[in-house]
Amino acid sequence: MTGRQDDVRVLGPPDRDAFVALARRNPVVNVFAEHRALITNLDERWLGGQVWGRFRDGELVAGCHVAANLVPVECTEEDVRAFAAVAVDRRWNIGTIVGPVDAVRTMWGTLEGAWPTVPREERWTQPHLEIASPPRVAPCPEVRPTTRADLDVLYPACVAMYTEEVGVSPETEGGGADMYRARVQQLISRGWSFASFDHDGVVFKAEVACATEHAAQVQGVWVRPDRRGQGLGASGMAAVVSHVLADVAPVVSLYVNDWNAPARAAYERVGFTRTATFATLMF
Numbered sequence: 001m002t003g004r005q006d007d008v009r010v011l012g013p014p015d016r017d018a019f020v021a022l023a024r025r026n027p028v029v030n031v032f033a034e035h036r037a038l039i040t041n042l043d044e045r046w047l048g049g050q051v052w053g054r055f056r057d058g059e060l061v062a063g064c065h066v067a068a069n070l071v072p073v074e075c076t077e078e079d080v081r082a083f084a085a086v087a088v089d090r091r092w093n094i095g096t097i098v099g100p101v102d103a104v105r106t107m108w109g110t111l112e113g114a115w116p117t118v119p120r121e122e123r124w125t126q127p128h129l130e131i132a133s134p135p136r137v138a139p140c141p142e143v144r145p146t147t148r149a150d151l152d153v154l155y156p157a158c159v160a161m162y163t164e165e166v167g168v169s170p171e172t173e174g175g176g177a178d179m180y181r182a183r184v185q186q187l188i189s190r191g192w193s194f195a196s197f198d199h200d201g202v203v204f205k206a207e208v209a210c211a212t213e214h215a216a217q218v219q220g221v222w223v224r225p226d227r228r229g230q231g232l233g234a235s236g237m238a239a240v241v242s243h244v245l246a247d248v249a250p251v252v253s254l255y256v257n258d259w260n261a262p263a264r265a266a267y268e269r270v271g272f273t274r275t276a277t278f279a280t281l282m283f
Contacts, residue, residue, distance in 0.1 A: 146195050162220070193205070217254060
């Protein structure tokens with residue numbers, strides 16, 4: 001990366017405020033990028049990768065998070081192509097490309113054929129949903145923030161959800177079971193993990209993946225297979241929304257696969273509305 005005023009370059013701690021301001025142009029869609037900037041200060045040691053910025057006349061106009069997730073931030077088609085031209089030679093250990101569908105499509109249009117790998121799965125239509133008001137259905141009273149005492153029961157449900165959603169076990173990726181268990185513990189300690197239980201274990205669960213003062217993004221929504229079809233997805237998410245709006249952020253967001261009709265129906269019942277379309281490529 002060169003040093004011209006209109007070039008792409010690696011951002012660092014001195015660039016944090018400018019990058020946060022960029023992400024806040026669309027703070028709900030960009031909640032992941034802003035969250036990562038705030039908790040890492042754009043320090044590569046904490047990012048586990050880098051954040052790139054594109055400058056025009058000395059002003060930061062677009063960004064790209066490049067670690068396990070490659071995430072374009074406030075990018076025009078021209079910006080995405082500029083980042084992709086750099087990413088061609090910097091494959092690293094990127095596991096996913098994720099973000100607004102047009103940016104992801106342009107990114108992969110440049111990288112396809114240049115990278116030695118291809119996505120094992122392509123999800124091109126993922127409705128991005130938001131809610132900023134109390135849920136329209138009654139929250140399930142049994143859904144609560146989890147505690148460290150719940151970990152041994154909660155962890156297998158987290159593994160089951162991840163495996164069902166992603167197609168591989170988290171215990172075989174990114175450091176294995178110890179790393180994934182530590183991530184579950186971290187979410188519990190932040191008050192970002194929610195679940196209900198019965199005598200057979202976890203009934204419903206979900207987590208906040210990332211949050212800022214503007215928004216929180218929910219992930220890992222799961223109902224145990226033998227309890228599906230009972231409306232627990234809607235009432236469980238209503239409880240999560242209530243907890244998050246009260247204690248975490250003023251807007252709750254998530255994105256969902258277009259083919260997941262039961263989940264989409266549950267979110268609609270709760271009161272989520274579609275505000276964008278995401279895409280995810282998994283490698």
